Amino acid sequence: MNALDSTSTRPYLIRALYDWCTDNGLTPYVAVAVDETVQVPREYVKNNEIVLNISFDATSSLKLGNDFIEFKARFAGSAREIMVPIGRVIAIYARENGQGMAFPLAVSPSASFEPTPADGAEVAAPLIEHALGLASEAKVVQLVPPNNTSSARDDDPEPPEPPKPQQGKRPSLKRVK
Numbered sequence: 001m002n003a004l005d006s007t008s009t010r011p012y013l014i015r016a017l018y019d020w021c022t023d024n025g026l027t028p029y030v031a032v033a034v035d036e037t038v039q040v041p042r043e044y045v046k047n048n049e050i051v052l053n054i055s056f057d058a059t060s061s062l063k064l065g066n067d068f069i070e071f072k073a074r075f076a077g078s079a080r081e082i083m084v085p086i087g088r089v090i091a092i093y094a095r096e097n098g099q100g101m102a103f104p105l106a107v108s109p110s111a112s113f114e115p116t117p118a119d120g121a122e123v124a125a126p127l128i129e130h131a132l133g134l135a136s137e138a139k140v141v142q143l144v145p146p147n148n149t150s151s152a153r154d155d156d157p158e159p160p161e162p163p164k165p166q167q168g169k170r171p172s173l174k175r176v177k
Contacts, residue, residue: 010086010103011066017092017100018054018064026094027055030069033090033105039083041075052082053095 014030021028030052032038034045044050052073054062059071059082069084086106093100 007066008086010089010106011064013101013103014069014086014089014092015064021094021100022056024094026096027053027058029093029095029100030054030084030089031091031093032084033088035088037085038088039081041080044075049090052084 018028020026032040032050032052034040034042034048034050038050040050040052053059054069054071056062059073062071063069065086067086069082069086069089071082072079073082074080088106089103090105091100091102
């Protein structure tokens with residue numbers, strides 16, 4: 001089996017991040033790019049995107065398969081069947097801290113071009129930022145931590161020295177209530 005014949009890693013990564021969220025008491029959300037293949041309540045779709053809570057408490061009969069995410073959920077008190085093709089998932093993340101993973105939008109076989117990984121990231125990035133903004137409203141969500149410029153790099157000879165304590169003062173802790 002060569003790399004072209006192997007299955008996608010996306011469903012496995014989605015399941016792993018779902019497990020990580022639930023194991024740590026976090027709420028897993030998926031951002032979905034909606035098209036005609038996605039079965040979701042259309043009245044909740046904004047700019048062809050929807051963010052879904054896929055936690056145990058918010059769903060029933062959840063199946064995180066290799067081809068589809070399927071579950072039942074209530075929207076405004078009405079039970080709905082949800083079915084999302086794995087290729088339409090653009091991100092999975094924890095609601096509480098924004099940690100998770102973004103995916104490039106999968107291109108359908110009828111598309112006129114094959115995007116490179118960079119092209120897919122450029123297409124998916126605005127969708128992900130918007131979808132995450134819908135879920136968090138005024139909260140900034142960060143999927144990938146920024147590069148820390150103060151950290152030691154391979155070309156730095158030595159790590160920076162920690163700050164020295166002031167003479168005559170002892171460090172102390174202050175209780176904050």
